[in-house]
Each structure stands twice: as C-alpha cells, then as structure tokens.
Amino acid sequence: MKKPLILVTNDDGISAPGIKALIEVAMKLGEVVVVAPDSPQSGKGHAITLEQPLRLHPVNIYPGIQAWECSGTPVDCVKLAKNILLKDREVSLCVSGINHGSNAAINILYSGTLSAAMEASLEKIPSIGFSLLDFNWDADFEPCKEWVSYLMEFVLTQGIPMGNLLNVNIPAKKDFPIQGVKVCKQANSRWVEEYVTGIDPRGQKYYWLTGKFVNEDENGDTDIKALQAGYISVVPSHHDLTNYKSLPSLKILEK
Amino acid sequence: MKKPLILVTNDDGISAPGIKALIEVAMKLGEVVVVAPDSPQSGKGHAITLEQPLRLHPVNIYPGIQAWECSGTPVDCVKLAKNILLKDREVSLCVSGINHGSNAAINILYSGTLSAAMEASLEKIPSIGFSLLDFNWDADFEPCKEWVSYLMEFVLTQGIPMGNLLNVNIPAKKDFPIQGVKVCKQANSRWVEEYVTGIDPRGQKYYWLTGKFVNEDENGDTDIKALQAGYISVVPSHHDLTNYKSLPSLKILEK
Numbered sequence: 001m002k003k004p005l006i007l008v009t010n011d012d013g014i015s016a017p018g019i020k021a022l023i024e025v026a027m028k029l030g031e032v033v034v035v036a037p038d039s040p041q042s043g044k045g046h047a048i049t050l051e052q053p054l055r056l057h058p059v060n061i062y063p064g065i066q067a068w069e070c071s072g073t074p075v076d077c078v079k080l081a082k083n084i085l086l087k088d089r090e091v092s093l094c095v096s097g098i099n100h101g102s103n104a105a106i107n108i109l110y111s112g113t114l115s116a117a118m119e120a121s122l123e124k125i126p127s128i129g130f131s132l133l134d135f136n137w138d139a140d141f142e143p144c145k146e147w148v149s150y151l152m153e154f155v156l157t158q159g160i161p162m163g164n165l166l167n168v169n170i171p172a173k174k175d176f177p178i179q180g181v182k183v184c185k186q187a188n189s190r191w192v193e194e195y196v197t198g199i200d201p202r203g204q205k206y207y208w209l210t211g212k213f214v215n216e217d218e219n220g221d222t223d224i225k226a227l228q229a230g231y232i233s234v235v236p237s238h239h240d241l242t243n244y245k246s247l248p249s250l251k252i253l254e255k
Numbered sequence: 256m257k258k259p260l261i262l263v264t265n266d267d268g269i270s271a272p273g274i275k276a277l278i279e280v281a282m283k284l285g286e287v288v289v290v291a292p293d294s295p296q297s298g299k300g301h302a303i304t305l306e307q308p309l310r311l312h313p314v315n316i317y318p319g320i321q322a323w324e325c326s327g328t329p330v331d332c333v334k335l336a337k338n339i340l341l342k343d344r345e346v347s348l349c350v351s352g353i354n355h356g357s358n359a360a361i362n363i364l365y366s367g368t369l370s371a372a373m374e375a376s377l378e379k380i381p382s383i384g385f386s387l388l389d390f391n392w393d394a395d396f397e398p399c400k401e402w403v404s405y406l407m408e409f410v411l412t413q414g415i416p417m418g419n420l421l422n423v424n425i426p427a428k429k430d431f432p433i434q435g436v437k438v439c440k441q442a443n444s445r446w447v448e449e450y451v452t453g454i455d456p457r458g459q460k461y462y463w464l465t466g467k468f469v470n471e472d473e474n475g476d477t478d479i480k481a482l483q484a485g486y487i488s489v490v491p492s493h494h495d496l497t498n499y500k501s502l503p504s505l506k507i508l509e510k
Contacts, residue, residue, distance in 0.1 A: 045301030045330075046364045053453075053461035075300075075365075080462060083448045106377065108496055109301045109370075122361065122445050154508050161501045163443075180510045185497040188418075190377050193338045198308075206308030207335060236505050238498040241363055242440040246416045246491040253409050253489065255435040 004030035004092035004156055007081050007120065011041040011074045011099065011112030014059065014067065018098035021141035022130065023062055025149045026095060029156060034067035035081040037074060037112075042101075044073045044112040046119070056080055074116035082123045093156055094120035097130035098141055098148065104131070104169040104223040104233060105189040105215065114167055118239055121165040126155050129165060133227065134172040144170045147178060147232055160236070167235040171227055179230040186235050187222035189215045259285035259347035259411055262336050262375065266296040266329045266354065266367030269314065269322065273353035276396035277385065278317055280404045281350060284411060289322035290336040292329060292367075297356075299328045299367040301374070311335060329371035337378045348411055349375035352385035353396055353403065359386070359424040359478040359488060360444040360470065369422055373494055376420040381410050384420060388482065389427040399425045402433060402487055415491070422490040426482055434485040441490050442477035444470045 006026045010019040014036035026032045038057070055071040068085060070077045078094065099113040108114045117129035130148055132139055151168060160166065167186070171178060193211040200206050215224050223233035261281045265274040269291035281287045293312070310326040323340065325332045333349065354368040363369045372384035385403055387394055406423060415421065422441070426433060447469055450462040470479045478488035 040306065043303045043305040045299075045303070045370065047300045047302040047328075048298045048365055048464060050298040050464060051295065053455065053463045054450075055459065055461060073302075076464070079448050079464065080450070084450060084462060106494060109373070109494055110303055115300065115364075118364070150510070151508070158507075160505065161498075164498055164501050164505075166505075167496075181508060183502060183505050183509055185499070185502065186495055188495070193334050195309075195335070195339060200308065204310065206310060207339060208308045209303060209305060209331070209334065234505070234508065235496075236498045236501040237496040238501075239361060239364055239496075240441055240443070240498075241422075241490075241492040241494075241496070243416075243419050243491045243493040243495075244440070246419050246493075247438060247440065250415065250421075250438045250489070250491050252413075253406070253436060254438055255405070 005089055006030040006032050007091050007094040008032055008034045009036045009074055009077045009096050009116045011037065011044060013037050013040045014069045015061065016100065017137065018100050018141060021145060022095055022098050023065060025145050025152065029152055030092065032065050033086060034062065034065055035070055035077045035085060037077060038069035038071055041073050041112045043110050045110050046075055046115040047073045048075050049073060054080065074112035075119045078116050078119040091125045093152065094125045094127040095130065095152060099131035100137065100139060101135040102131055102133045102169055103129060103167060104227060105187040108167055108186060108237060117165040121163055122239060124162060126160050127165045128152065128155060128168055130168045132170045132172060140173045143173055163238050164236045167237050169223060169227055169233045171230055178232060181234060182226035182231040183234045184221050184223050184226050187215055187224040188217035189213065260344055261285040261287050262346050262349040263287055263289045264291045264329055264332045264351050264371045266292065266299060268292050268295045269324045270316065271355065272392065273355050273396060276400060277350055277353050278320060280400050280407065284407055285347065287320050288341060289317065289320055290325055290332045290340060292332060293324035293326055296328055296367045298365050300365050301330055301370040302328045303330050304328060309335065329367035330374045333371050333374040346380045348407065349380045349382040350385065350407060354386035355392065355394060356390040357386055357388045357424055358384060358422060359482060360442040363422055363441060363492060372420040376418055377494060379417060381415050382420040383407065383410060383423055385423045387425045387427060395428045398428055418493050419491045422492050424478060424482055424488045426485055433487060436489060437481035437486040438489045439476050439478050439481050442470055442479040443472035444468065
C-alpha cells in the first residue's frame, strides 16, 4: 500500500527539539516532507510575507528525510510546500509542532504553530497542531510520542470533517501519567500584559512584551480545564470567525 | 458631556491615507489617540513581537491629535496603547483602518487591520475594522466617510455584545452609490497561490507570493455577496475558533 504523504512544519524553527520528535513519529506512519522556518517564529500568528521574496533551502539534518528551511513564517512554509514543493502530490496530513509551550485557549490566535495547521486546513489538507506545556528547550518529548502517534493515525485512517484542524495540547511531563484525551472547546481567556521597560545602550527607551494568562471560562468544558485535569486537550478549530450568536441582534444596524 | 476616547490604528502605517480619513471621522465623535505602525504591516495577521523590544515615538503629523508610531505589529500597537499610553483611561472604541483593500471573507485571518481590532475586543474594547475595496494608495475615501461615521456612532451609542468586533468592508468608489449596510457572515473562501519565481542580483532563487481569491460560498448570506450587490458588509466576528458543529462527531477520539 502506498504510504501517506505527511507534511511537517512548526514555528520554533527547523532545528527545534519539538519538530524532531514530531518527525520521528511521522516517519513511522508515512512518507515525511519537512518545510519549516529557518529561524524562530513564535507569536507570528497567521502572518504571511508580502513585501519580501522568500527563500527555500534543502537541508540535510534529518537522515533519510526531505527537508527544506524557509525564510518566511509558518504560514509561508505551508503555502510554499503545497504550491511549489508538493505541487503535484496529494498531502494526506499536515502536522505542526511539537510546540514548546501551550497553545490552548486564546493562544491559538498568536501561535505560528496553529496558524500553519490552519493554513493547511484552508488548503483542504487535514491538519493537527501539537503543543507541549513545557517552554524548556530541553523538554522531554518522549512520553507524549505515543499520544501524538495515536492522534495522527486517527486522522490518517478516519479523517476529520473538511475545514477543521485539531488544536492538541499535551500536559508537561511533571503532570504525567496522562489521563487520556478530551475533545473540548477553546477556553475564553486573555493575556494581561505587562511590559518590561528599559533604556537601551544607545539611550533610547524600549518596551518588551510579557504578561500573565487569565482564564475567564472556569466552568465550561474547555481545553484549559482538560489540561488541568491531566488530559490531552483536542479542540476542533476552523477559520470562520463569524459570531453567529450576535448576528441577529446586530441586524438593527442595517440600512 | 465627556467626549468618548477613541483609539485609532491600522496596518498600512501611520502615514497611510486610509488612517487619515478614519482620524477625520473619529475627531468629530470623540477624543482621538492614534497608535499605529511606523511601517507597512499588511499581512501580519495576529503577529506579536516577542524576540525584540518595541519603540514608541510621538509624532506630530495630525494637527491637534495625540499620535504615536510604533515599531511593532498592529496587535503590538493595541497592546501598547491599552497597557502603556492609556493605562488608566477608559477607551470607548477602537477603530482600525481604513485598510487599502478588502478584508472580507478569509482575508480577516491574514489582516493586521482586523487583528488589531480583535486584540482590542480581547481587551474588552468595542472595536471595528474598516476596509475599502480599493488597493490604490490614492483611493478616494471621501464617499465612505458618512458610513464610517454612522457605524462608529452606532457602536458608541448602542454598543455591541462584549467580545465582538465588526469586520466592515466598503465597496470601492467605482461601485457607488452604496446601496446600504448588510450584517452577514464571513464567506467561506480561500486563496489559490501563485508564486512569482526569479533569480536575485546575487544569483539566488526567490519566491514571491501572489494569488487569486476564490469564493466557495456562492449561495450564503455572506460578506462577499453583500459587497457584490453594492452593500457595505458588516460581519460580527470573535476570537473563538472552536468548530462546535464538528465537536460531537470527534468525541470518538476520546480515550
């Protein structure tokens, strides 16, 4: 039987430990092609590169795997993979990650990892974004591999409804053993920003973003709640931002 | 009566004609503070700046208006405005734009203009993103000002449900007279990419993004349909990407 073609990308950059773990899982399930950013792209959201040309270079850092590094954003990587490198091939699955740090709740909006997965879903490729709740560069990805494999295999064999991507977040190792997998909604939440301010070596004032995550959805069946209970959270997500609940009441502004 | 405080931003940069038009409308309705990018930020989506410090400089290009240019993305502008410049003040409305070009349908995902408005909605500030369907730098914003004013006044006086932003797109001048305002859903659509490829002066291959917009939602009550009929489209949008329709069927992957 022909092996499924799996596109692997991320936002932490092509040499990040998280993507290595994802490639190792994907290799066991299909033919793997990697197209990932040549530099860290955390927080790039759904950014695309319009004002500059893009570069693609083949790299040989994963034995036996076709891999390219790209000068653009995670979304650029998926667009170039689909439209240039894999133009005439059918991609069965796109996986993005494994991100170093949570992309649960509102973080999906800022995340290059998840935006890459969303771009793949727009290209009609089933896709999954994976994140581990551990920011450390030497985070241990081993214990989550079996779960990553289970979810990839599920999508490869059973599919997901067209236009969806799965936002998968995995509790950090210290919270193991993982209790299982929960399918849930994105928690309503926000960041309360705090800026570190300072004076640079040239005497100019600067502001550097930091902040505190605030969950405002304590009672719902949410990804944050699942993660706090030791479960892997899976949120079926899509690109339609219409707030259908508010639509009827706003009809009064029609003219 | 105290004037409402209106925050104005955009993604085309602080000197773009579109933001000038928006400031002129906002000045008639309240006290205006402008915080906008110091360079064009089209296509930046919900990107934030994590790896670099940010700069804010007061600028004096709009007489009588407090304005700052920011070295970051449109979302950075809103975060800095809310958390640094207007920390102790209540912002009644955030308006972003007027964008040079459509942000209807799927374009909302890539748009810095709309991401800025979404960030304001996350900060619990009612917000509107405005776009004119004319990419030209010398587009005529005059004819749409009365409609922009109507929508801003509506939100200032009647409010919108918390967590919403309005994605407003306005037909180009050649399609005037405008037929009115329609409240509708985001059209299901996508871009079919085409990359211009070439060799740069140093002999290296490059890829430059271009593409064709494809509407895949011909029959619905969508923004694209409203615009094609000469109406201004207003899509109530929000930050919850959960696909509630798919959630029950995906419960089978729970373990």
